[in-house]
Amino acid sequence: MSTDPYETLGLTKNASQDDIQKAYRRLAKKLHPDLNPSNKRAEEQFKEVSTAYDLLSDPDKRARFDRGEIDASGSERQRYRSYRDFADGAGASAYTTDAGFSDFGDLGDILGEMFRGRGRGGAGGATLRMPGEDVHYRMEVDFLDAVNGAKRQITLPDGSTLDVTIPSGTSDGQMLRLRGKGQSGIGDGPAGDALIEIEVRQHPLFRRSGDDIHVELPIPLKQAVLGGKIEVPTPTGNVAMSVPKWSNTGTVLRLKQKGVPRSNGTRGDQYVTLKVVLPEKPDPELEQFVSRWRSSTSHAA
């Protein structure tokens, strides 16, 4: 803190009375606590420059100071508490107004609530209330979990986990909404929701089309020619299926109610497309038979 009033006002000793007043007015505007509420040191600074001004603006006092007869610490101006202390404090006064933001549409209701809450004298009486935002996630789900339904857990970015129930029959791209698992609200506003986009992984065997499941099933030559029972995988487990005699590759058989569950309790169907395959290892007996086999050289496609 400078004890030289000239320095405090940014002047030289030759300054005229006019200079002194101009300098003071410029500084007073910048440092007045009520006009500069964000400046924490304003009170202190304003007091300094006012004191310097009081000394130098009086020609008599100034002369005595210049002659060294008095010093700068002489008469400090007595200030009452600044207006800003009252205006920033809790509780309303006749001067409290929302005129600065009363045009703010529905935000004005929220702000107005805030404002009245404060006005009623409680500094902690904030009644601000806003719902939280929704949060979006993406989740990969196995094919069979999506068809049959499952309970899974996802880990959120903040390390917490979220239990997710995947309903049976969930399709790729479907959104699940978990109420209240989004961002927390403000005040006692409700929390937002977690919106989870489901990505269904492909299955090596099953293919989904609407509510139906499609499977390509290799069947041995013997069952294809003679017919018989074979085991067919379905989303809910293996089932036995009768293959008619002479079932060629491309034959489609239908297993009713073995597809994807619907919300009304019914299920779609499973369609099995047969693919006739030769035995894995070459069979000499079969080879012999086929080479002797009396058949036409041309085979109808």
Next chain:
Amino acid sequence: MEIHEFLLSARLDRENLEAWIDAGWLIPDNEGSAWLFSEIDLARVQLIRDLKADIGVNDEGIGIILDLVDQLYGLRGTLNGIASAIRRSR
């Protein structure tokens, strides 16, 4: 406090007080027909004096400045309230 105590504490004369109230710069409480003042009014008198004498604002300007100052503190208070509410909800 009632008017006499106020005039003494504020070092203000009656004529100026009535003019300032008339201009809307000061708003005392009305208890029946008597004016009642509080500490905030003392601080506001100081502000008005500072504006007039230290900063050199004319009467027109003082009215405008007081109006803006009131809007400013209204906004500060609301902003503070919102910040508190958000902090509490975390």
